[in-house]
Amino acid sequence: MASKNYQPVERDRHSTVKVGNYLYMWGGVGYEVDYNVMEVYHLPTGAWDQKPTTGTPPPDNFAYSTVAIGKDIYYFCGLGGGDYQNSLHCFNVDSFKWKELSPSSDCDPMKKGYCGMISVHFDSEHYLVIIGGLGSSSIPKQPN
Template identity: 50%
Template sequence: MAAKAPDYQPVERSEHSTVRVGDYLYMWGGDQPGLPEAHNNEKKKSMCSVMEVCHLRTGRWEQKPTTGNPPLGVRGYAAAAIGREIFYFGGDCNHYDCFHNSIYSFNVDTFNWKELSPTTSHHGPMMKHYCDMIAIKVNGEDYLVVIGGAGLSPNSAPKQPGAKSEHIQFILI
């Protein structure tokens, strides 16, 4: 898909992440003007069904449409890439204390979202926002490591088997 104009710039936003894959930066979601304070509605889905892409060699931004259902946690989420997939964890819905622990993947070749694990309070990691995430490889297996964050009840979150710290959680991908 072509850019809106040669001088296109994404709208100002906060509480978002930008991830590098190859020669491109991928920026999605965040708190931006007009984002509904709702769990889910058509305007919010429309605003979040695009990916802002910057070609690092030229500095040119493009806004590209996505397919599939994007995460509901549009603010304060964590993101990290493994290969040609960007993984998104947690975040909040932009309304009062609605935190997530879902995991989504975004394929940078197909521009398709895929929910890998829905939000649930029955297993960890804790539903939260403002955490960070890195991708690591251990004994040939890919892991996402979720670090820190804030949510409603960190002390009552189910413990994750094998976790060495309540502030660091491992997700096998």
Template identity: 75%
Template structure:
């Protein structure tokens, strides 16, 4: 069993937390003193917090992102950070504590946005991430998905699928 030290997590908002096994993983958010190269981990059976240094390149959207866990991988999409809204997709492995960026091969990827939702689905023996809605830049240069609706204030009802095994 991993040893945990007495530690209090950084105060933050607009972050997300996901459960993998007996642990909660918390990263990013908006707040004073947030370290984006560290994953904060809460051990449910003991109630203890710990900080885990990470490697690789974390997502640039550091708050209001979408998150979901599949097995030992945690997927992060979009969000907002320095420079505005994002549409990057990253994966964090809880065993290696390493980030990697995933590159969807679609010409019509999701618009740069925050506050969208992501779910996982398995059909035809394939795992998919499904990215739904959100709000972002309503700029004229934002790629639009056919048949999706976009409001003047940047909200949308886009739906995008990402097949994990093929990266599409």
């Protein structure tokens, strides 16, 4: 899977997530960042590779939050297109395919970046909890 000669693209304000024996790096800010590829680091061999993705990736952005649940990596968008975002995307490490997700409630999350996100398992369900960050000046009213 990995190429010994490949070096990852220089970037900042990105995230790297571990799934199995691999680190998955996407997005951020840098001159040569390609938002249609995922950079993958194989932990046992120390080799990097760059793999094309399919589907709908998040808008070109940085300062987003990410967390892995099983073989899926979730990305809550930060800054993209000159404004804060509130989209949620899922990337599957087996298919290398992106999918944009829709909220399951009437309450959309606030548009923001530089926030934290964790996965919580409760009553046999996984939940994504978005914490803190910078965003719009108004905070949407949350139910209960």
